[in-house]
Amino acid sequence: MKTSTRSSSVSTKAHSPKLGPGEYRPEGIFLRPEDLPRPKRLHERRATPSQPCPTCGRPASKHRTYRRSLYDFGDLRSGRPCILELTYSQHYCRACQKYFNQDLSDVTAPKSLYTRRVQDLAVRLVVEDGLPYRSASWHLWRDHRVFVPFATLQNWVEAGGKKGHGAHGH
Numbered sequence: 351m352k353t354s355t356r357s358s359s360v361s362t363k364a365h366s367p368k369l370g371p372g373e374y375r376p377e378g379i380f381l382r383p384e385d386l387p388r389p390k391r392l393h394e395r396r397a398t399p400s401q402p403c404p405t406c407g408r409p410a411s412k413h414r415t416y417r418r419s420l421y422d423f424g425d426l427r428s429g430r431p432c433i434l435e436l437t438y439s440q441h442y443c444r445a446c447q448k449y450f451n452q453d454l455s456d457v458t459a460p461k462s463l464y465t466r467r468v469q470d471l472a473v474r475l476v477v478e479d480g481l482p483y484r485s486a487s488w489h490l491w492r493d494h495r496v497f498v499p500f501a502t503l504q505n506w507v508e509a510g511g512k513k514g515h516g517a518h519g520h
């Protein structure tokens with residue numbers, strides 16, 4: 351009885367009677383990554399004891415593990431960005447006497463700081479929806495909680511050579 355009285359008074363306080371469902375509530379624009387809320391870290395372990403050698407196909411045992419930190423889509427409930435901590439393995443093939451890293455191409459591009467799904471969506475916002483780089487960058491933060499500087503976005507699209515082949519085709 352006591353509990354229900356308290357919770358109903360809290361909910362009355364939280365809602366101002368003037369606010370309708372379409373109320374516009376702007377949010378500050380972040381200009382620097384260091385101003386963003388503290389990221390959540392999610393861990394994914396990819397390392398395996400053995401992998402087939404890409405050259406000869408023989409099983410190659412794990413030599414050591416490495417970790418990469420990748421910006422992924424953030425968490426909309428808390429409003430925080432997310433970093434995927436990906437652990438992967440390096441292997442040594444005795445037959446070829448070569449080291450090789452585990453294939454991560456389904457998750458991220460080589461040397462990228464972002465997951466492939468973030469990169470794919472970012473490029474689509476520009477190529478399919480025709481958004482300018484700054485708008486696409488803002489969309490990614492506002493709706494997906496991932497900060498991609500517009501210059502980075504521009505590099506991705508230009509590297510893919512796709513701008514102008516979508517709705518704006520010449």
Ligand SMILES: [Zn+2]
Pocket residue numbers: 403404405406407408443444445446447
């Ligand atoms: Zn080999």
